[in-house]
Amino acid sequence: MSKTIQYFFAPQSPFVYLGHERLLKLGAQYGAMIEPKPFDIGAVFAETGGLPLAKRAPQRQAYRLQELERWSRHLGLPMNLQPKFFPVDQTPASLLLVAAREEKGADQALELASAIVRAVWAEDRNIADPATLEELAGDAGYDGAALLAASRSPETQQKYEGFTQEARDAGVFGAPWYVVDGQGFWGQDRLDFVERLLQA
Template sequence: MARTVEYWFSTASPWAWLGSARFAQLAERTQTVVQVEPVDLGAVFAATGGTPFPSRSPARQSYRQLELARWSRRLGVPIRLQPAHYPVDREPSSRLVLAAREHGVDALALSQAVLRAIWSEDRDIADWVTLQDIARDAGLDGAALIESARDPRMHARYVQNTQAAIAAGVFGSPTYVVDGERFWGQDRLDFLEERLGGGP
Protein backbone atom coordinates (compact mmCIF):
# COMPACT_ATOMS: atom_id res chain seq x y z
CA MET A 1 0.00 0.00 0.00
CA ALA A 2 1.32 3.47 -0.93
CA ARG A 3 2.40 5.74 1.89
CA THR A 4 0.80 9.15 2.34
CA VAL A 5 2.49 12.45 3.16
CA GLU A 6 0.46 15.39 4.40
CA TYR A 7 2.03 18.47 2.77
CA TRP A 8 1.17 21.52 4.87
CA PHE A 9 2.38 24.73 3.25
CA SER A 10 1.71 28.35 2.47
CA THR A 11 1.25 29.23 -1.19
CA ALA A 12 3.53 32.25 -0.62
CA SER A 13 6.29 30.40 1.26
CA PRO A 14 9.75 30.84 -0.29
CA TRP A 15 10.92 27.74 1.55
CA ALA A 16 8.11 25.69 0.07
CA TRP A 17 9.17 26.98 -3.36
CA LEU A 18 12.81 25.99 -2.82
CA GLY A 19 11.75 22.47 -1.84
CA SER A 20 8.85 22.06 -4.23
CA ALA A 21 10.49 20.26 -7.15
CA ARG A 22 12.63 18.06 -4.91
CA PHE A 23 9.60 17.08 -2.87
CA ALA A 24 7.61 16.16 -5.99
CA GLN A 25 10.54 14.08 -7.25
CA LEU A 26 10.86 12.38 -3.85
CA ALA A 27 7.16 11.53 -3.82
CA GLU A 28 7.40 10.01 -7.30
CA ARG A 29 10.57 8.11 -6.46
CA THR A 30 9.10 6.60 -3.30
CA GLN A 31 5.63 6.11 -4.83
CA THR A 32 4.12 8.26 -2.10
CA VAL A 33 0.66 9.79 -2.22
CA VAL A 34 0.77 13.51 -1.41
CA GLN A 35 -2.13 15.15 0.38
CA VAL A 36 -1.75 18.82 -0.56
CA GLU A 37 -2.85 21.04 2.33
CA PRO A 38 -2.54 24.84 1.88
CA VAL A 39 -2.88 26.82 5.12
CA ASP A 40 -3.20 30.38 6.38
CA LEU A 41 0.33 30.78 7.75
CA GLY A 42 -0.58 33.99 9.56
CA ALA A 43 -3.18 32.12 11.60
CA VAL A 44 -0.73 29.27 12.17
CA PHE A 45 1.89 31.74 13.44
CA ALA A 46 -0.65 33.43 15.69
CA ALA A 47 -1.54 30.09 17.27
CA THR A 48 2.01 28.77 17.61
CA GLY A 49 4.18 31.78 18.47
CA GLY A 50 5.54 32.55 15.01
CA THR A 51 6.21 36.03 13.64
CA PRO A 52 5.28 37.09 10.08
CA PHE A 53 8.24 38.24 8.01
CA PRO A 54 7.28 41.96 7.89
CA SER A 55 7.07 42.04 11.70
CA ARG A 56 10.48 40.48 12.34
CA SER A 57 13.48 42.51 13.43
CA PRO A 58 15.82 43.83 10.72
CA ALA A 59 18.46 41.31 11.84
CA ARG A 60 16.07 38.39 11.38
CA GLN A 61 14.76 39.72 8.08
CA SER A 62 18.23 40.18 6.63
CA TYR A 63 19.36 36.74 7.78
CA ARG A 64 16.30 35.11 6.23
CA GLN A 65 17.18 36.77 2.91
CA LEU A 66 20.77 35.58 3.23
CA GLU A 67 19.66 32.01 3.83
CA LEU A 68 17.23 32.09 0.91
CA ALA A 69 20.04 33.23 -1.38
CA ARG A 70 22.35 30.51 -0.08
CA TRP A 71 19.79 27.76 -0.59
CA SER A 72 18.86 29.10 -4.02
CA ARG A 73 22.49 28.79 -5.10
CA ARG A 74 22.93 25.39 -3.46
CA LEU A 75 19.82 23.92 -5.07
CA GLY A 76 20.01 25.73 -8.39
CA VAL A 77 16.46 27.01 -7.86
CA PRO A 78 16.03 30.66 -8.94
CA ILE A 79 14.28 32.94 -6.47
CA ARG A 80 13.44 36.63 -6.41
CA LEU A 81 14.34 37.79 -2.91
CA GLN A 82 12.05 40.80 -3.19
CA PRO A 83 9.13 39.74 -5.39
CA ALA A 84 6.86 42.48 -6.69
CA HIS A 85 3.76 41.00 -5.00
CA TYR A 86 4.88 40.15 -1.48
CA PRO A 87 3.53 40.12 1.16
CA VAL A 88 0.39 38.86 -0.55
CA ASP A 89 -3.05 37.56 0.35
CA ARG A 90 -2.61 33.79 0.24
CA GLU A 91 -6.28 32.88 0.38
CA PRO A 92 -7.18 33.06 -3.35
CA SER A 93 -4.30 30.82 -4.40
CA SER A 94 -4.93 28.45 -1.49
CA ARG A 95 -8.56 28.13 -2.49
CA LEU A 96 -7.45 27.40 -6.05
CA VAL A 97 -5.27 24.52 -4.84
CA LEU A 98 -8.14 23.21 -2.70
CA ALA A 99 -10.41 23.39 -5.74
CA ALA A 100 -7.88 21.34 -7.70
CA ARG A 101 -8.03 18.68 -5.01
CA GLU A 102 -11.83 18.68 -5.17
CA HIS A 103 -11.71 18.29 -8.96
CA GLY A 104 -9.32 15.37 -8.65
CA VAL A 105 -6.56 16.99 -10.70
CA ASP A 106 -2.87 17.36 -9.86
CA ALA A 107 -2.92 19.74 -6.89
CA LEU A 108 0.79 19.22 -6.22
CA ALA A 109 1.76 20.36 -9.72
CA LEU A 110 -0.57 23.34 -9.36
CA SER A 111 0.98 24.24 -6.01
CA GLN A 112 4.39 24.25 -7.71
CA ALA A 113 3.06 26.51 -10.43
CA VAL A 114 1.65 28.96 -7.87
CA LEU A 115 4.92 29.04 -5.92
CA ARG A 116 6.87 29.53 -9.15
CA ALA A 117 4.55 32.38 -10.12
CA ILE A 118 5.34 34.47 -7.05
CA TRP A 119 8.97 33.52 -6.40
CA SER A 120 10.32 33.20 -9.93
CA GLU A 121 7.93 35.00 -12.27
CA ASP A 122 6.83 38.05 -10.22
CA ARG A 123 3.12 37.31 -10.72
CA ASP A 124 0.32 38.31 -8.36
CA ILE A 125 -1.13 35.15 -6.81
CA ALA A 126 -3.93 37.13 -5.16
CA ASP A 127 -5.39 38.08 -8.54
CA TRP A 128 -8.09 35.75 -9.88
CA VAL A 129 -7.30 36.43 -13.54
CA THR A 130 -3.62 35.66 -12.93
CA LEU A 131 -4.56 32.50 -11.05
CA GLN A 132 -6.74 31.34 -13.93
CA ASP A 133 -3.77 31.83 -16.26
CA ILE A 134 -1.47 29.92 -13.88
CA ALA A 135 -3.88 26.99 -13.78
CA ARG A 136 -4.29 27.03 -17.56
CA ASP A 137 -0.51 27.16 -18.03
CA ALA A 138 -0.30 24.07 -15.80
CA GLY A 139 -2.56 22.23 -18.23
CA LEU A 140 -5.72 22.52 -16.12
CA ASP A 141 -9.17 23.98 -16.72
CA GLY A 142 -8.48 27.37 -15.20
CA ALA A 143 -12.01 28.71 -15.58
CA ALA A 144 -13.60 25.71 -13.85
CA LEU A 145 -11.09 25.79 -11.01
CA ILE A 146 -11.57 29.52 -10.46
CA GLU A 147 -15.33 29.05 -10.34
CA SER A 148 -14.92 26.40 -7.64
CA ALA A 149 -12.26 28.38 -5.78
CA ARG A 150 -14.51 31.43 -5.51
CA ASP A 151 -17.31 29.39 -3.96
CA PRO A 152 -17.69 30.28 -0.24
CA ARG A 153 -17.26 26.60 0.57
CA MET A 154 -13.60 26.92 -0.28
CA HIS A 155 -13.15 29.67 2.30
CA ALA A 156 -14.61 27.32 4.91
CA ARG A 157 -12.28 24.53 3.76
CA TYR A 158 -9.29 26.87 3.97
CA VAL A 159 -10.19 27.76 7.55
CA GLN A 160 -10.74 24.09 8.41
CA ASN A 161 -7.40 23.18 6.84
CA THR A 162 -5.62 25.78 8.90
CA GLN A 163 -7.22 24.56 12.13
CA ALA A 164 -6.31 20.98 11.23
CA ALA A 165 -2.70 22.05 10.65
CA ILE A 166 -2.54 23.69 14.06
CA ALA A 167 -4.04 20.58 15.66
CA ALA A 168 -1.38 18.48 13.92
CA GLY A 169 1.42 20.56 15.44
CA VAL A 170 2.30 22.46 12.28
CA PHE A 171 4.02 25.80 12.97
CA GLY A 172 5.84 26.61 9.72
CA SER A 173 5.91 26.06 5.97
CA PRO A 174 6.58 23.61 4.51
CA THR A 175 5.80 20.82 6.95
CA TYR A 176 5.58 17.21 5.81
CA VAL A 177 3.79 14.71 8.05
CA VAL A 178 4.00 10.91 7.78
CA ASP A 179 1.92 8.85 10.21
CA GLY A 180 1.90 11.77 12.64
CA GLU A 181 5.66 12.43 12.43
CA ARG A 182 6.53 15.99 11.39
CA PHE A 183 9.37 17.14 9.16
CA TRP A 184 9.60 20.94 9.09
CA GLY A 185 11.42 22.69 6.28
CA GLN A 186 12.72 21.86 2.82
CA ASP A 187 16.08 21.11 4.43
CA ARG A 188 14.50 18.05 6.09
CA LEU A 189 13.60 16.28 2.86
CA ASP A 190 16.48 13.81 3.29
CA PHE A 191 15.04 12.76 6.63
CA LEU A 192 11.59 12.51 5.06
CA GLU A 193 12.94 10.23 2.34
CA GLU A 194 14.58 8.02 4.95
CA ARG A 195 11.26 7.80 6.77
CA LEU A 196 9.58 6.73 3.56
CA GLY A 197 12.18 4.05 2.99
CA GLY A 198 13.78 5.65 -0.03
CA GLY A 199 16.94 7.05 1.57
CA PRO A 200 20.24 5.62 2.81
Template sequence: MKVIHYYLSPRSPWTYLGHERLLAMTKKFDAVVEPRPFGLGESIFPISGGLPLNKRAPQRQAYRLIELKRWSEFLGLPLNLNPRFFPVDDLAAAKMIAAAIKPNGNEAALKLAGALLRAVWAEERDISDPDTLIQIGDENGLDGALLYASREAATDVYDAYTQAAIDLQVFGAPWYEYRGESYWGQDRLDFLERTLAAS
Protein backbone atom coordinates (compact mmCIF):
# COMPACT_ATOMS: atom_id res chain seq x y z
CA MET A 1 0.00 0.00 0.00
CA LYS A 2 1.19 3.51 -0.84
CA VAL A 3 0.83 5.59 2.33
CA ILE A 4 1.77 9.26 2.58
CA HIS A 5 2.11 10.89 5.98
CA TYR A 6 0.90 14.46 5.57
CA TYR A 7 2.06 16.89 8.25
CA LEU A 8 -0.16 19.93 8.03
CA SER A 9 -1.02 23.21 9.68
CA PRO A 10 -4.56 24.52 9.12
CA ARG A 11 -3.31 28.12 9.14
CA SER A 12 -0.50 27.62 6.61
CA PRO A 13 -1.01 29.24 3.19
CA TRP A 14 1.44 26.79 1.65
CA THR A 15 -0.57 23.87 3.02
CA TYR A 16 -3.66 25.49 1.49
CA LEU A 17 -2.00 25.85 -1.90
CA GLY A 18 -0.97 22.20 -1.99
CA HIS A 19 -3.90 20.48 -0.31
CA GLU A 20 -6.24 19.69 -3.19
CA ARG A 21 -3.33 18.92 -5.53
CA LEU A 22 -2.04 16.35 -3.06
CA LEU A 23 -5.43 14.67 -2.83
CA ALA A 24 -5.87 14.60 -6.62
CA MET A 25 -2.40 13.16 -7.09
CA THR A 26 -2.85 10.41 -4.55
CA LYS A 27 -6.15 9.34 -6.08
CA LYS A 28 -4.38 9.07 -9.42
CA PHE A 29 -1.83 6.67 -7.93
CA ASP A 30 -4.22 4.90 -5.55
CA ALA A 31 -2.29 6.11 -2.52
CA VAL A 32 -3.56 6.68 1.01
CA VAL A 33 -3.01 10.03 2.72
CA GLU A 34 -2.80 10.04 6.50
CA PRO A 35 -3.34 13.59 7.80
CA ARG A 36 -1.11 14.52 10.71
CA PRO A 37 -1.95 17.94 12.18
CA PHE A 38 0.94 18.95 14.41
CA GLY A 39 2.37 21.72 16.58
CA LEU A 40 4.32 23.69 14.02
CA GLY A 41 4.50 27.07 15.74
CA GLU A 42 4.62 26.04 19.38
CA SER A 43 6.79 22.90 19.14
CA ILE A 44 8.66 22.73 15.83
CA PHE A 45 9.76 26.32 15.24
CA PRO A 46 11.54 26.69 18.59
CA ILE A 47 13.77 23.67 17.93
CA SER A 48 14.29 24.12 14.19
CA GLY A 49 15.14 27.80 13.83
CA GLY A 50 11.75 28.76 12.45
CA LEU A 51 10.18 32.11 13.30
CA PRO A 52 6.59 33.32 13.46
CA LEU A 53 5.77 35.57 10.53
CA ASN A 54 5.82 38.79 12.56
CA LYS A 55 9.35 38.05 13.79
CA ARG A 56 10.85 37.45 10.36
CA ALA A 57 12.99 40.06 8.64
CA PRO A 58 11.01 42.61 6.58
CA GLN A 59 12.54 41.43 3.30
CA ARG A 60 11.45 37.85 4.02
CA GLN A 61 7.92 39.00 4.83
CA ALA A 62 7.77 41.03 1.61
CA TYR A 63 9.03 38.21 -0.59
CA ARG A 64 6.59 35.77 0.99
CA LEU A 65 3.73 37.91 -0.37
CA ILE A 66 5.26 37.88 -3.85
CA GLU A 67 5.51 34.09 -3.83
CA LEU A 68 2.00 33.61 -2.47
CA LYS A 69 0.59 35.82 -5.24
CA ARG A 70 2.59 33.95 -7.89
CA TRP A 71 1.44 30.54 -6.71
CA SER A 72 -2.16 31.62 -6.27
CA GLU A 73 -2.27 32.92 -9.84
CA PHE A 74 -0.36 29.96 -11.25
CA LEU A 75 -2.69 27.44 -9.60
CA GLY A 76 -5.86 29.47 -10.14
CA LEU A 77 -6.67 29.32 -6.43
CA PRO A 78 -8.23 32.29 -4.66
CA LEU A 79 -6.02 33.56 -1.85
CA ASN A 80 -6.23 36.67 0.30
CA LEU A 81 -2.68 37.89 0.79
CA ASN A 82 -3.64 39.62 4.03
CA PRO A 83 -6.60 37.67 5.40
CA ARG A 84 -8.73 39.28 8.06
CA PHE A 85 -8.11 36.51 10.59
CA PHE A 86 -4.38 35.93 10.37
CA PRO A 87 -2.23 35.25 12.29
CA VAL A 88 -4.74 32.94 13.96
CA ASP A 89 -4.56 30.42 16.76
CA ASP A 90 -5.20 27.14 14.97
CA LEU A 91 -4.74 24.73 17.88
CA ALA A 92 -8.44 23.91 18.28
CA ALA A 93 -8.80 23.51 14.50
CA ALA A 94 -5.80 21.17 14.33
CA LYS A 95 -7.12 19.09 17.21
CA MET A 96 -10.53 18.87 15.51
CA ILE A 97 -8.83 17.36 12.45
CA ALA A 98 -7.06 14.89 14.75
CA ALA A 99 -10.36 14.12 16.49
CA ALA A 100 -12.05 13.40 13.15
CA ILE A 101 -9.58 10.75 12.00
CA LYS A 102 -10.49 7.72 14.08
CA PRO A 103 -14.31 7.90 14.07
CA ASN A 104 -14.74 9.33 10.57
CA GLY A 105 -11.67 8.19 8.60
CA ASN A 106 -8.82 9.88 6.79
CA GLU A 107 -10.94 11.20 3.92
CA ALA A 108 -13.36 13.00 6.24
CA ALA A 109 -10.47 14.50 8.20
CA LEU A 110 -8.80 15.63 4.97
CA LYS A 111 -12.04 17.20 3.76
CA LEU A 112 -12.31 19.07 7.07
CA ALA A 113 -8.67 20.20 6.78
CA GLY A 114 -9.32 21.56 3.30
CA ALA A 115 -12.35 23.47 4.53
CA LEU A 116 -10.39 24.99 7.42
CA LEU A 117 -7.60 26.06 5.09
CA ARG A 118 -10.09 27.68 2.69
CA ALA A 119 -11.77 29.39 5.64
CA VAL A 120 -8.57 31.26 6.47
CA TRP A 121 -7.17 31.95 3.01
CA ALA A 122 -10.23 32.35 0.79
CA GLU A 123 -13.30 32.94 2.95
CA GLU A 124 -12.22 35.42 5.66
CA ARG A 125 -13.39 33.17 8.52
CA ASP A 126 -11.92 32.88 12.00
CA ILE A 127 -10.82 29.30 12.72
CA SER A 128 -10.07 30.19 16.34
CA ASP A 129 -13.77 30.89 16.94
CA PRO A 130 -15.74 27.91 18.38
CA ASP A 131 -18.97 28.72 16.51
CA THR A 132 -17.08 28.98 13.22
CA LEU A 133 -15.33 25.67 13.83
CA ILE A 134 -18.62 23.94 14.66
CA GLN A 135 -20.23 25.42 11.55
CA ILE A 136 -17.37 24.27 9.32
CA GLY A 137 -17.65 20.77 10.77
CA ASP A 138 -21.38 20.71 10.03
CA GLU A 139 -20.84 22.02 6.51
CA ASN A 140 -18.57 19.07 5.80
CA GLY A 141 -20.94 16.32 6.86
CA LEU A 142 -19.64 15.98 10.41
CA ASP A 143 -21.21 16.67 13.78
CA GLY A 144 -19.44 19.95 14.38
CA ALA A 145 -20.46 20.34 18.01
CA LEU A 146 -19.42 16.78 18.88
CA LEU A 147 -16.15 17.16 17.02
CA TYR A 148 -15.37 20.44 18.76
CA ALA A 149 -16.18 18.88 22.13
CA SER A 150 -13.90 15.94 21.29
CA ARG A 151 -10.89 18.06 20.40
CA GLU A 152 -9.22 17.89 23.81
CA ALA A 153 -9.61 14.11 23.87
CA ALA A 154 -7.53 14.12 20.66
CA THR A 155 -4.62 15.89 22.35
CA ASP A 156 -2.71 12.61 22.67
CA VAL A 157 -3.05 12.04 18.91
CA TYR A 158 -1.98 15.61 18.16
CA ASP A 159 0.99 15.28 20.51
CA ALA A 160 1.99 11.96 18.95
CA TYR A 161 1.97 13.53 15.48
CA THR A 162 4.05 16.43 16.80
CA GLN A 163 6.58 14.02 18.27
CA ALA A 164 6.65 12.04 15.04
CA ALA A 165 7.36 15.30 13.20
CA ILE A 166 10.21 16.06 15.60
CA ASP A 167 11.65 12.57 15.09
CA LEU A 168 11.38 13.01 11.31
CA GLN A 169 13.16 16.40 11.60
CA VAL A 170 10.22 18.27 10.12
CA PHE A 171 10.67 22.05 10.18
CA GLY A 172 7.79 23.40 8.09
CA ALA A 173 4.38 22.74 6.59
CA PRO A 174 3.19 21.16 4.50
CA TRP A 175 5.51 18.20 4.87
CA TYR A 176 4.98 14.92 3.07
CA GLU A 177 6.73 11.66 4.02
CA TYR A 178 6.56 8.61 1.79
CA ARG A 179 8.46 5.41 2.47
CA GLY A 180 11.07 7.19 4.54
CA GLU A 181 11.64 10.08 2.15
CA SER A 182 10.60 13.63 3.05
CA TYR A 183 9.30 16.43 0.86
CA TRP A 184 8.92 19.93 2.30
CA GLY A 185 6.46 22.34 0.77
CA GLN A 186 3.74 22.27 -1.85
CA ASP A 187 6.34 23.17 -4.47
CA ARG A 188 7.84 19.67 -3.97
CA LEU A 189 4.69 17.84 -4.99
CA ASP A 190 6.10 17.19 -8.45
CA PHE A 191 8.94 15.23 -6.88
CA LEU A 192 6.49 13.26 -4.73
CA GLU A 193 4.42 12.51 -7.83
CA ARG A 194 7.47 11.12 -9.65
CA THR A 195 8.23 8.89 -6.71
CA LEU A 196 4.66 7.63 -6.56
CA ALA A 197 4.69 6.93 -10.29
CA ALA A 198 7.86 4.90 -9.98
CA SER A 199 6.81 2.85 -6.96
Protein backbone atom coordinates (compact mmCIF):
# COMPACT_ATOMS: atom_id res chain seq x y z
CA MET A 1 0.00 0.00 0.00
CA SER A 2 1.37 3.42 -0.93
CA LYS A 3 2.09 5.88 1.84
CA THR A 4 1.00 9.48 2.31
CA ILE A 5 3.34 12.34 3.12
CA GLN A 6 1.74 15.31 4.80
CA TYR A 7 3.84 18.26 3.70
CA PHE A 8 3.62 21.32 5.93
CA PHE A 9 5.52 24.19 4.35
CA ALA A 10 5.94 27.94 4.06
CA PRO A 11 6.62 29.03 0.47
CA GLN A 12 9.13 31.74 1.44
CA SER A 13 11.40 29.31 3.32
CA PRO A 14 14.85 28.67 1.80
CA PHE A 15 14.87 25.19 3.28
CA VAL A 16 11.55 24.44 1.61
CA TYR A 17 13.18 25.48 -1.67
CA LEU A 18 16.16 23.20 -1.05
CA GLY A 19 13.97 20.19 -0.30
CA HIS A 20 10.95 20.65 -2.52
CA GLU A 21 12.08 18.96 -5.74
CA ARG A 22 13.72 16.13 -3.82
CA LEU A 23 10.45 15.50 -2.01
CA LEU A 24 8.56 15.35 -5.30
CA LYS A 25 11.09 12.86 -6.66
CA LEU A 26 10.70 10.66 -3.59
CA GLY A 27 6.94 10.72 -3.98
CA ALA A 28 7.21 9.66 -7.62
CA GLN A 29 9.86 7.01 -6.90
CA TYR A 30 7.88 5.29 -4.15
CA GLY A 31 4.37 6.00 -5.33
CA ALA A 32 3.65 8.09 -2.25
CA MET A 33 0.86 10.65 -2.17
CA ILE A 34 2.05 14.11 -1.11
CA GLU A 35 -0.52 16.33 0.60
CA PRO A 36 0.64 19.97 0.39
CA LYS A 37 -0.39 21.98 3.44
CA PRO A 38 0.85 25.57 3.38
CA PHE A 39 0.52 27.01 6.88
CA ASP A 40 1.04 30.25 8.78
CA ILE A 41 4.54 29.71 10.12
CA GLY A 42 4.54 33.10 11.83
CA ALA A 43 1.60 32.09 13.99
CA VAL A 44 3.23 28.75 14.79
CA PHE A 45 6.56 30.43 15.62
CA ALA A 46 4.77 32.72 18.06
CA GLU A 47 3.37 29.70 19.89
CA THR A 48 6.43 27.44 19.81
CA GLY A 49 9.36 29.73 20.54
CA GLY A 50 10.53 30.29 16.96
CA LEU A 51 11.90 33.68 15.97
CA PRO A 52 11.70 35.57 12.68
CA LEU A 53 15.09 35.81 11.01
CA ALA A 54 15.68 39.46 11.93
CA LYS A 55 15.22 38.68 15.64
CA ARG A 56 17.69 35.78 15.74
CA ALA A 57 21.15 36.17 17.25
CA PRO A 58 23.84 37.24 14.79
CA GLN A 59 25.61 33.91 15.24
CA ARG A 60 22.50 32.03 14.16
CA GLN A 61 21.99 34.31 11.18
CA ALA A 62 25.59 33.82 10.06
CA TYR A 63 25.43 30.05 10.43
CA ARG A 64 22.17 29.93 8.46
CA LEU A 65 23.90 31.58 5.49
CA GLN A 66 26.72 29.03 5.68
CA GLU A 67 24.23 26.17 5.69
CA LEU A 68 22.29 27.58 2.74
CA GLU A 69 25.49 27.92 0.74
CA ARG A 70 26.59 24.37 1.63
CA TRP A 71 23.28 22.83 0.67
CA SER A 72 22.94 24.86 -2.50
CA ARG A 73 26.37 23.70 -3.62
CA HIS A 74 25.76 20.10 -2.50
CA LEU A 75 22.45 19.84 -4.36
CA GLY A 76 23.54 21.84 -7.39
CA LEU A 77 20.60 24.21 -6.94
CA PRO A 78 21.04 27.85 -7.95
CA MET A 79 20.36 30.04 -4.95
CA ASN A 80 20.61 33.72 -4.13
CA LEU A 81 21.50 33.64 -0.43
CA GLN A 82 20.14 37.14 0.16
CA PRO A 83 17.33 37.64 -2.33
CA LYS A 84 15.91 41.04 -3.09
CA PHE A 85 12.41 40.16 -1.88
CA PHE A 86 13.08 38.48 1.45
CA PRO A 87 11.77 38.55 4.09
CA VAL A 88 8.44 38.51 2.30
CA ASP A 89 4.82 38.12 3.36
CA GLN A 90 4.03 34.49 2.62
CA THR A 91 0.27 34.85 3.01
CA PRO A 92 -0.72 35.70 -0.60
CA ALA A 93 1.36 32.84 -2.03
CA SER A 94 0.13 30.40 0.61
CA LEU A 95 -3.49 31.28 -0.09
CA LEU A 96 -2.85 30.90 -3.83
CA LEU A 97 -1.51 27.40 -3.23
CA VAL A 98 -4.49 26.47 -1.06
CA ALA A 99 -6.81 27.62 -3.85
CA ALA A 100 -4.71 25.75 -6.42
CA ARG A 101 -5.01 22.51 -4.48
CA GLU A 102 -8.78 22.94 -4.27
CA GLU A 103 -9.08 23.63 -7.99
CA LYS A 104 -6.80 21.02 -9.59
CA GLY A 105 -5.58 18.77 -6.83
CA ALA A 106 -2.35 18.22 -4.96
CA ASP A 107 0.01 17.32 -7.81
CA GLN A 108 -0.58 20.45 -9.86
CA ALA A 109 -0.51 22.61 -6.73
CA LEU A 110 2.91 21.13 -5.94
CA GLU A 111 4.09 22.15 -9.41
CA LEU A 112 2.95 25.70 -8.73
CA ALA A 113 4.74 25.56 -5.37
CA SER A 114 7.92 24.63 -7.24
CA ALA A 115 7.61 27.80 -9.31
CA ILE A 116 6.87 29.97 -6.28
CA VAL A 117 9.82 28.83 -4.16
CA ARG A 118 12.11 29.09 -7.18
CA ALA A 119 10.81 32.62 -7.80
CA VAL A 120 12.04 33.74 -4.37
CA TRP A 121 15.36 31.94 -4.16
CA ALA A 122 16.58 31.71 -7.75
CA GLU A 123 14.78 34.45 -9.68
CA ASP A 124 14.57 37.45 -7.30
CA ARG A 125 10.82 37.80 -7.71
CA ASN A 126 8.30 39.11 -5.21
CA ILE A 127 5.78 36.42 -4.23
CA ALA A 128 3.73 38.95 -2.29
CA ASP A 129 3.01 40.82 -5.53
CA PRO A 130 -0.37 39.91 -7.11
CA ALA A 131 0.87 40.36 -10.68
CA THR A 132 3.78 37.99 -10.03
CA LEU A 133 1.51 35.37 -8.51
CA GLU A 134 -0.97 35.67 -11.37
CA GLU A 135 1.85 35.14 -13.87
CA LEU A 136 3.28 32.15 -11.99
CA ALA A 137 -0.17 30.58 -11.79
CA GLY A 138 -0.77 31.11 -15.49
CA ASP A 139 2.57 29.53 -16.36
CA ALA A 140 1.61 26.53 -14.20
CA GLY A 141 -1.57 25.89 -16.19
CA TYR A 142 -4.13 27.82 -14.16
CA ASP A 143 -6.27 30.79 -15.08
CA GLY A 144 -4.07 33.16 -13.12
CA ALA A 145 -6.63 35.91 -12.56
CA ALA A 146 -9.34 33.45 -11.52
CA LEU A 147 -7.04 31.60 -9.14
CA LEU A 148 -5.89 34.86 -7.59
CA ALA A 149 -9.53 35.81 -7.02
CA ALA A 150 -10.26 32.41 -5.50
CA SER A 151 -7.27 32.80 -3.18
CA ARG A 152 -8.93 35.83 -1.60
CA SER A 153 -12.18 34.09 -0.75
CA PRO A 154 -13.28 33.40 2.84
CA GLU A 155 -13.36 29.68 2.02
CA THR A 156 -9.69 29.69 1.04
CA GLN A 157 -8.77 31.62 4.18
CA GLN A 158 -10.68 29.09 6.26
CA LYS A 159 -8.83 26.17 4.65
CA TYR A 160 -5.48 27.93 5.24
CA GLU A 161 -6.37 28.39 8.89
CA GLY A 162 -7.32 24.72 8.97
CA PHE A 163 -3.89 23.67 7.68
CA THR A 164 -2.30 25.90 10.31
CA GLN A 165 -4.34 24.19 13.02
CA GLU A 166 -3.35 20.79 11.61
CA ALA A 167 0.28 21.89 11.89
CA ARG A 168 -0.24 22.79 15.54
CA ASP A 169 -1.95 19.46 16.21
CA ALA A 170 0.94 17.60 14.54
CA GLY A 171 3.51 19.33 16.74
CA VAL A 172 5.01 21.33 13.88
CA PHE A 173 7.36 24.16 14.83
CA GLY A 174 9.28 24.78 11.58
CA ALA A 175 9.26 24.23 7.84
CA PRO A 176 9.48 22.11 5.86
CA TRP A 177 7.86 19.46 8.02
CA TYR A 178 6.92 16.02 6.75
CA VAL A 179 4.60 13.54 8.47
CA VAL A 180 4.71 9.88 7.42
CA ASP A 181 3.02 7.09 9.38
CA GLY A 182 2.41 9.51 12.23
CA GLN A 183 6.10 10.42 12.51
CA GLY A 184 7.20 14.02 12.06
CA PHE A 185 10.41 15.10 10.35
CA TRP A 186 11.63 18.70 10.52
CA GLY A 187 13.79 20.03 7.73
CA GLN A 188 14.87 19.07 4.24
CA ASP A 189 17.94 17.41 5.75
CA ARG A 190 15.60 14.73 7.16
CA LEU A 191 14.44 13.52 3.77
CA ASP A 192 16.77 10.50 4.05
CA PHE A 193 14.71 9.35 7.03
CA VAL A 194 11.49 9.99 5.12
CA GLU A 195 12.85 7.78 2.32
CA ARG A 196 13.61 4.98 4.76
CA LEU A 197 9.97 4.96 5.87
CA LEU A 198 8.80 4.96 2.28
CA GLN A 199 11.03 1.95 1.59
CA ALA A 200 9.65 0.00 4.54
